Each structure stands twice: as C-alpha cells, then as structure tokens.
Amino acid sequence: MRTLALFVLSLVLAASAAFVQGPAGQDPAALHARTPRRLVIRNAMVIYGNAKPAFGPVDVVVDAGVITAVGPRAGAGGPPADAVIDATGKYVMPGMVNTHMHWHEERAPGVPQPIQYERNLYLASGVTTARELGGNLAKTKRWQKESHDHTIISPRIIAFTRPSMGKLLTPDEIRQGVRDAKAAGADGLKLMFLDRDQLEVVMSEAKALGLPTTTHIGVEETTAKDYIELGVTSIEHFYGIGDAALDGIQNFPADMNYTNEFHRFARAGELYAQANPDKLRAIVELMASKGVAWSPTLSIYEASRDVTRAQTLPWYRDYLHPSMELYWKPNLDNHGSYFVGWGNTQEVRWRKNYRIWMDTLRHFGLHGGLITTGDDAGYIYSLYGFGLVRELELHEEAGFHPLEVIAHATTNGAQLLGLGDRLGKVRVGFTADLLVVNGNPLDNLRLLNPAGTDVVLNGQLTCGGGVEWTIKDGIPYHGPTLMAEVREMVAEARRKTGTTTP
Ligand SMILES: [Zn+2]
Numbered sequence: 167m168r169t170l171a172l173f174v175l176s177l178v179l180a181a182s183a184a185f186v187q188g189p190a191g192q193d194p195a196a197l198h199a200r201t202p203r204r205l206v207i208r209n210a211m212v213i214y215g216n217a218k219p220a221f222g223p224v225d226v227v228v229d230a231g232v233i234t235a236v237g238p239r240a241g242a243g244g245p246p247a248d249a250v251i252d253a254t255g256k257y258v259m260p261g262m263v264n265t266h267m268h269w270h271e272e273r274a275p276g277v278p279q280p281i282q283y284e285r286n287l288y289l290a291s292g293v294t295t296a297r298e299l300g301g302n303l304a305k306t307k308r309w310q311k312e313s314h315d316h317t318i319i320s321p322r323i324i325a326f327t328r329p330s331m332g333k334l335l336t337p338d339e340i341r342q343g344v345r346d347a348k349a350a351g352a353d354g355l356k357l358m359f360l361d362r363d364q365l366e367v368v369m370s371e372a373k374a375l376g377l378p379t380t381t382h383i384g385v386e387e388t389t390a391k392d393y394i395e396l397g398v399t400s401i402e403h404f405y406g407i408g409d410a411a412l413d414g415i416q417n418f419p420a421d422m423n424y425t426n427e428f429h430r431f432a433r434a435g436e437l438y439a440q441a442n443p444d445k446l447r448a449i450v451e452l453m454a455s456k457g458v459a460w461s462p463t464l465s466i467y468e469a470s471r472d473v474t475r476a477q478t479l480p481w482y483r484d485y486l487h488p489s490m491e492l493y494w495k496p497n498l499d500n501h502g503s504y505f506v507g508w509g510n511t512q513e514v515r516w517r518k519n520y521r522i523w524m525d526t527l528r529h530f531g532l533h534g535g536l537i538t539t540g541d542d543a544g545y546i547y548s549l550y551g552f553g554l555v556r557e558l559e560l561h562e563e564a565g566f567h568p569l570e571v572i573a574h575a576t577t578n579g580a581q582l583l584g585l586g587d588r589l590g591k592v593r594v595g596f597t598a599d600l601l602v603v604n605g606n607p608l609d610n611l612r613l614l615n616p617a618g619t620d621v622v623l624n625g626q627l628t629c630g631g632g633v634e635w636t637i638k639d640g641i642p643y644h645g646p647t648l649m650a651e652v653r654e655m656v657a658e659a660r661r662k663t664g665t666t667t668p
Contacts, residue, residue, distance in 0.1 A: 193250035196635065198644040199319055202249035204229050205640055206241035207602060210253035215260040215591040217573040220608060226258055228598040231640030236594055249642065251635055257606050259572060260590050261294025261599030261638060263579025264321070264554050265461045266402055266540025269301050269309070273544060274492035277663060281309075283487055283655050284550045285320040290616040290648040291551025294599040294638045297324040297540070297583060299356040299380065299402065307351045316641060319648075322599075324583055326354040326380065329368065337367045344371040354378040354399070361387045369396040378584070380461070385409060385416065385424065394452055400459035400582055402540070404467075404523050407453070407460075408437040411445035427504035435470055435516035438523050446526050454535035459582045462527050464520075464560035465553045466542040471516040473505050476547035481617040484653050486549065488665040494547055502545035524564035531566060538582050539575040555614045568608045602635040616649055 196205060204227070211222035225241035227234050241247060267288075271281050288296055298306050303325060310323040327350070329343035347355060355377050357368060365388055372379050378399040383390060383406025390406040401407065409416070416433070417440060423429050438446070453460065469476030482491070496505040531537050539561065541553030548556070554575070561571040580590025588597045605613045605621060612619040613631035621630035633645045660666065 193252070194248050196249040196251045196642040196644075198647045199641065200249070201316065201641050202228075202247070204245060204247045205249045205251070205598070205637070205642065206247040207251045207253050207258055207600070208241055210256060210258040210602070211606070212236065212592050213257055213259035213569070213572055213608065214593070215573060215576040217567070217569045217577075219569065220257065220606075223254070226592065226600065228600075228637070228640045231598055233592065233594050233596050233598050233600075236592060251602055251642065253602050255605075256634065257603045257608075258592060259292075259601050259603060259607065260576040260580075260592055261321075261601055261636065262292045262554065262575040263295040263297070263538065263583065263590065264288065264293045264540055265297050265400070265538040265579050265582055266299050266463050266542045267296050267550070268542070268544055269298055269306060270544045273487070273489040273494075277489035277492060277659075279487050279489040279659075280655055282319070283652060284544075285318070286648040286652050286655075287485070287549065287551040287616065288321050288554075289319065289551075289636045289638070289643050290633060290645045290652070291554055292601045292603075292614055292633045292636055293321050293551060293554055294601075294636060295324065295579065295583065295585070295589065296321040297326060299326045299382075299540075299542075300328050301325075303327045303347075303350050303352060316639065319643060322638065324353050325351065326356045326378075327352040328356050328358065340364055340367040341371045344368055344375065344377070348375045348377055352377065354380065356402075357381040357393075357398070358384060359386060362392055365392060365396060369398070373397065381406065383407075383409065390449055390453065394449075394456050394458050397456070398458055400461055400536075400538070401453070402461050402542075403463050405434065405437065407449055407526065408441045408446070408523075410449045411441035411443075412437075413442050413445075416440055427498050427501070428506055428508070431467075431470060431504045432508075432512045432515075434467075435512060435519045438519045438526070439515065441522070443522075446522070447529050450526055450530035450535060451533050454530055454533040457536070459536040459538055459578075460527065460530055461538045461540040461582075462523070463540050463542045463557070464524070464527075464564070465556040466546055466548050467516070468556070468560070469505070469547045470508075471513050471520055473508055473513070473547075479547070479549075479552075481549070481552060481615075482668045485552075485617065485649070485656060486668055487656055488659050488663045490544065490549070491665065491668055524560075527561075528565040531570070536578050536582060537561070537566075537574045538579045539571075551616055555612070555616070558611045558614065562611060568611055571611060572607065598637055598640040600635075600637040601633050602637070604631050604634050616645060 207226040209223045306325040312318040313320040329347045380400040389410035391410040543550045543553035577590040580586045618629045618632040
C-alpha cells in the first residue's frame with residue numbers, strides 16, 4: 167500500500183512539475199535510433215514478463231545493449247548515462263514477440279508498399295522480434311542480418327520457410343526440400359498441405375537437421391493429432407485442432423468448394439461448433455503434455471465475426487496504406503478478402519466459433535500449454551502491429567489476466583523461439599528489448615495501440631497511451647516519430663495513387 171501511495175504521489179508531483187526544469191532536465195535525453203553506450207530508464211514501474219506482478223518505481227540500466235541493473239536508483243552509481251528516459255508514470259515491459267507475421271512490399275498488384283512502413287508499424291506497436299512464416303527467404307535473411315547489424319530500423323527477424331512443395335514427391339525429394347530450406351538459411355519450417363506419409367518424412371528430416379517446425383493445418387488428411395504425435399514445435403491458427411476433435415469429418419454441404427474463399431472461410435466458422443467438446447479438451451491436453459505451443463492468431467479472423475467494425479477502424483484514416491486498402495476490397499481473388507455476400511448468419515456462426523475457440527485456448531493454458539501471440543497482419547483488415555495489440559486484447563477476452571497476456575507476448579514468445587535465456591524478461595543479463603509505455607497496460611491493454619487510445623488525464627478525456635519508446639538491443643526508437651513517418655509514407659502513397667482518405 168505504501169509503495170502504491172508513493173507511486174501515486176510521484177505521479178501527481180510529476181504532472182505538476184512537468185514544465186519545471188529540474189535536475190532531470192540536465193540529463194542527456196535518449197534520441198531516436200541513436201545507440202547509447204549507457205541508457206538509464208528512470209523511475210519506471212516494471213512488468214517483468216513472466217506474469218509476476220508489476221513492481222517499482224525502479225531504474226533500468228542498459229550497458230551496450232544488455233540490461234545490467236534493475237532497482238531503486240540503480241542508475242545513480244557507476245559511469246554517467248549518455249541517454250536517459252524519464253519513465254515517471256510509465257511502465258516498462260519486455261519487447262513483444264510476434265510469432266506469426268509476413269513481410270510485404272506490395273499488397274494490391276502494382277502498388278508498392280515500402281517495407282519501412284511495416285517495420286515502423288511493428289516497432290511502434292512494441293514488436294521487437296518478428297517471426298516470418300513464409301515469404302521471400304533470401305530477402306528476409308538479408309533483412310535479418312541488417313536488423314542484427316542495426317543498419318536498418320526493424321524488429322529482430324526470425325525466418326521460417328515452407329520447404330519447396332514442388333519437390334514433395336518421393337521421400338528422397340521431400341528430404342531434399344527440407345535440406346534445401348536448411349541450406350538457404352531457414353531458421354525453421356512452416357508446414358502445410360501435407361498427407362501423413364509426407365509429413366512423417368518432413369518431420370524426421372527436420373528433426374535430423376535440428377529445424378523447429380510450425381504448421382498451418384488446413385482441411386486435409388492430417389490434423390493436429392498427427393502433428394503432435396510427430397513432434398511439431400507449434401501450431402498456428404485453429405483449424406487442425408478443431409478438425410482433430412470432430413466425430414468423423416466436418417458436415418460440409420454438397421456444393422462446398424475449398425478453392426472458393428467465401429465457402430472456405432464461412433464454413434471454417436462452423437468448425438468448433440461441430441467439434442466434440444470432450445475431444446477438443448483432450449486434444450489440447452495432449453498438445454500441452456507434449457510441449458507443442460499454440461499461436462492462435464485470434465485477431466486475424468476477427469473481421470469474420472464483425473466485418474463492419476473491421477472495415478471502419480479509426481486508425482485507417484492516417485495509417486492505412488493504399489496498397490493494402492485496395493487489396494482488402496472484397497474480392498475472391500485476393501487471399502483473405504472473402505467478404506463477398508458475407509452476412510449476419512456467417513457472423514453469428516463465427517461468434518459462436520470464437521467463444522468455443524477461446525474456451526479451448528483457455529483450457530490449453532490451464533493445462534500448461536505454451537501460448538504465444540502472432541498477428542498474421544496484412545490480410546483480412548488487420549494492420550501490422552495494430553493486429554498484434556488486438557491479439558493481446560482478444561487473449562484477455564479468452565479469459566487470461568493481462569499479466570498472463572503480456573507473458574504470452576513476451577516470455578512465451580521468446581521461449582518458443584529458443585531465445586528464452588536472453589529475451590522476454592526485464593532481467594539483468596538479458597538483451598535490452600524493452601518498451602516504455604505511456605500508462606499501465608495491465609489496466610488497459612489498448613494503451614499499447616500505436617495510435618493511442620482514449621484516456622482520462624487530470625480529469626480530461628484525451629488521446630493518450632501508446633508505446634513511447636521501443637528499445638531493441640539497447641537502441642531506443644521513439645514511437646511517435648515512427649508513427650509520424652508512417653503518416654508521411656501513407657500521405658505520399660495516396661498522392662501518387664490518387665486515393666483519398668478512407
Ligand atoms: Zn500467415
């Protein structure tokens with residue numbers, strides 16, 4: 167109680183002293199994208215990352231990109247800092263791990279989308295590590311190195327790839343496809359569209375090469391059960407888990423055509439209602455017991471339960487690139503733009519699907535399953551970074567405490583990527599991937615939204631929140647600066663394409 171009272175008092179003092187130049191005013195301020203030798207974040211409340219309660223206020227000291235001290239006045243001793251962030255009234259948490267994303271340089275054909283647009287949006291949303299699940303591997307590997315060397319402004323990159331599908335014919339060719347992926351530098355494999363015999367070969371070769379695996383299971387011969395048995399590292403989305411819990415197969419109507427995305431996505435929204443509830447619980451218990459992680463990507467399908475909401479999000483005005491705006495227009499030729507004749511009936515079914523899906527995810531978590539957060543943005547009205555913050559909000563809706571939700575996005579993500587010994591916690595000796603949040607995200611996860619959100623400050627309703635600083639490898643990136651650059655990129659692209667504000 168006393169700590170809380172002191173903290174509240176410090177907030178009041180900070181607010182009233184905001185325009186007074188105190189001793190803090192002589193500190194060298196952190197500068198956007200400038201590498202400091204010693205960075206001190208002063209007077210912060212800390213969300214550690216593994217779901218233990220927040221604590222503080224403390225200083226967080228970073229030397230050469232590594233957290234070297236966390237404690238009251240920890241920044242007071244030792245050599246002077248060459249960059250200081252005053253975090254009074256703010257919360258510091260680990261940088262977030264997006265375990266399912268794609269890099270895009272174009273969405274609508276012929277309308278380029280600068281890659282920096284996506285990088286800025288992710289960083290400004292607090293993403294410091296991004297796992298791409300399928301893309302242009304050679305390009306992503308180059309960006310991975312440039313991000314590692316800090317020659318570009320970007321989250322840290324992990325590159326998973328799909329082994330060449332064209333060669334998946336004989337067992338030898340399948341093995342060769344996996345070896346080729348490894349030789350090309352893949353950090354792991356994304357698997358989809360495999361029959362059981364093919365999957366057995368892929369998994370045995372991946373294990374032999376030490377490649378982690380994840381899967382997007384469609385409606386096919388294999389389900390989550392096959393992947394769990396064969397030791398997959400993680401499962402994306404929801405389909406294969408629901409499919410493993412059906413009595414028989416899903417009750418598709420006679421005119422079902424899987425190529426037609428309206429059919430495909432509308433019927434996907436009926437899957438969990440048709441699944442056997444006992445089998446659903448059993449399959450995720452098996453998954454948890456075998457150590458298979460789940461990146462549910464709840465946010466990427468959300469338009470299916472309320473397309474009007476998805477089409478009218480307020481941040482499109484300043485931040486929606488026209489390449490994506492055009493791509494998202496309902497059109498069965500564009501993956502994920504299946505809202506052609508979408509109606510209330512489909513949405514009602516999807517809402518029911520979500521309730522069961524979320525309960526299943528919660529059951530998985532209660533049985534010790536490792537849950538991570540991915541946004542899969544760039545499709546289905548999900549904007550990079552905004553989608554990840556929405557993912558956190560939906561994890562709360564699924565029944566998780568905000569502390570647990572932040573653990574999903576930080577500690578768990580790092581653990582899934584095999585980086586849990588250096589990322590995902592505000593811990594001495596760990597890499598300084600840190601966020602300085604304007605306010606307490608445990609009180610409202612929406613504070614992480616890079617466009618900010620409604621907050622009450624000094625009795626006034628105003629736009630606040632947002633990630634003030636995203637620190638990656640000890641380098642601070644200023645959220646509002648990143649977002650101002652995004653606004654300029656969008657405005658310029660609108661001028662070039664002759665599109666107007668949506
Ligand atoms: Zn994806």
